Amino acid sequence: MTVEELAPESRPHLLRGVKLKNDQVRKTWVLLAPERYLRLNAISVDILQRCDGAAALSTIVDDLAEKYSADRTMIERDVRSLLNSLLEKRMLGL
């Protein structure tokens, strides 16, 4: 098995056993994974909700750049940094 690399045409998705949850008790979105959870901010939720295994990374970035009327390069940097950290934690598939 080799370590996967993010490319514009990658189709990121949460691996089985990794789940988004809108936590009613803490009033925040969390990412549930084996033995840990991560509290998510709004942009992370927006990113991860788009990681459905169908949309390509480039499409996700375009979509978010439009939604936030923000610079595409900056959005791409945010998206890549989140997804890379999840890849390293074995929470994401491409």
Add this chain to the structure above:
Amino acid sequence: MTTQSTPQVSAQAPAQIPALQPPSAMLAELTYRCPLACPYCSNPLQMGGRETEMPTDAWKDIFTQAAALGILHVHMSGGEPASRRDLRELVAHCASLGLYTNLITSGVGLTKASFAELAAAGLDHVQLSIQDAEAKSADWIGGYEGGFAKKLEVAHWVAEEGLPLTINAVIHRANVARAADMVDFAVRLGARRIEIAHTQYYGWALRNRSHLMPTRAQSEKAYAEVEERRERYKGQIVIDHVAPDYHAKFPKACMSGWGRMSMNVTPQGKVLPCHAAETIPGLEFWNAREKSLADIWTNSPGFNAYRGDDWMQEPCRSCERKTVDFGGCRCQAMALVGDAAACDPICSKSPRHDLIAEIAARDSAEEVAGFTPRRIERAREKSPV
């Protein structure tokens, strides 16, 4: 139950908590029954048998309350949770509540069909224990012939179902030479994570300490070899590594702080801050069959005993690490210096730290002899009259 590391939470979790936060994890010890007999088992020395266990409905009610209270992860453990016939029903119930369900298992007692049922019922993750990286030694340590082969089979089923797999390994004198091999082995099994923990001396492990403790040189070598795998397997497997306590400078943040993140429920319904909590005399713990979980979390005297820092003594009280390690482990302080509120003697700042070197010098060795195998004392069926 095999897992030896404390529940992990995100780095964003605040280090110091002004008000009581909701718990995020529950270790549900469904049963103490287990076909294996690991000499380091963290279960108590006195264990209730089947006739003392809570019925299905009581567990379901506890899980329903847990979800409402903010618990995110339920770790179904034991003993061997597959010893309970209602495991599938309990998993399905947790899944229906949106709880993340983790099965902590030795693998023994599962069949391909029963495992497929658990996966279909909504199981999220499997934690499979291994006793060693080679069959003969592994089966000897666990006291169960054929156990190792069974685990290979179970790992295969987990992969087939596409569920995430964590391998748990506890390191001690009889397998310390193969700590790093166990990481390699976990990678070959397709595990996404490995929890590799040097033995923590509670329960049966404390009883067997003089048979389990490796030498300092052995521990350090094993530790370094495992750490070296981190880079090599980056992106393939996540290594959660618990350092050998008796050879450390600072104690671990036991349970991420007493009563801060998680609760344990015993097969009989008692709710504890950690599995060894009952070894501290004089603490009052409540039972989920008598009180609500919310009430227990907030008001049980046993939970409140070591929350915050009012209970702390020096050197912890004025130490800047008190929000990092919370003064270490209460049960260890109790077991080793006879005072649960004392600084964990593992800490190099503890006035009793010399004790650790003394114990390590006395109890550590290279030679592997026997153990006292973990077992349930047969409960007396009827009173003699």
